[in-house]
Amino acid sequence: MLEPQASSHSPFLAHEVGHGGFVGVAGTASPAARFFYHVTTAGNARRIRSQGLLPVVGPRSCKLQEQPAVHLFGERAAAEDAVMNWLGDEVSSRTRLVLLEVEVPLALHQQPDPQMPGVLLVYEPIPAAAVAATYPL
Secondary structure, eight states: OOOOOOOSSOSEEEEEEETTEEEEEESOOOTTOOOEEEEEEHHHHHHHHHHOBOOBOOHHHHHTTOOSBEEEESSHHHHHHHHHTTTGGGSOTTSOEEEEEEOEETTSOEEEOTTSTTEEEEOSOBOGGGEEEEEEO
16 A cells, blocks of 8 residues: 655645556655546536545445445546546446546545556545546546
8 A cells, every 4th residue: 555645745645657557656746746537427526526526335336346435547548548448338328427637635545456557546535625627528
């Protein structure tokens, strides 16, 4: 598990993504900070922008017997690729999906997903203020 490092510059965590997944933790979230990406429905995005991201066990996670977590992609391209492939297969073609750009607070319990390189699992709520942007998919 990656241990967050304290920073006097920002309350957010910046992970460095390397070959096949997360390889380190940067000490600050400066203007060059890394963002993470979360795929959700347009309807959920409205709630998330006001209440934050909550760890849940959705239908796909239930099938995989996972514990409640927020799943975040380390790269925007990886999130978009997932929607075009396996993740897009999990939702109706009529469901409008969006991509949220998120900074992860340092103090939250988190770890790289051991089964999916490049994905971060966060086990506590992520505050709404950490959602920096919303993009249509």
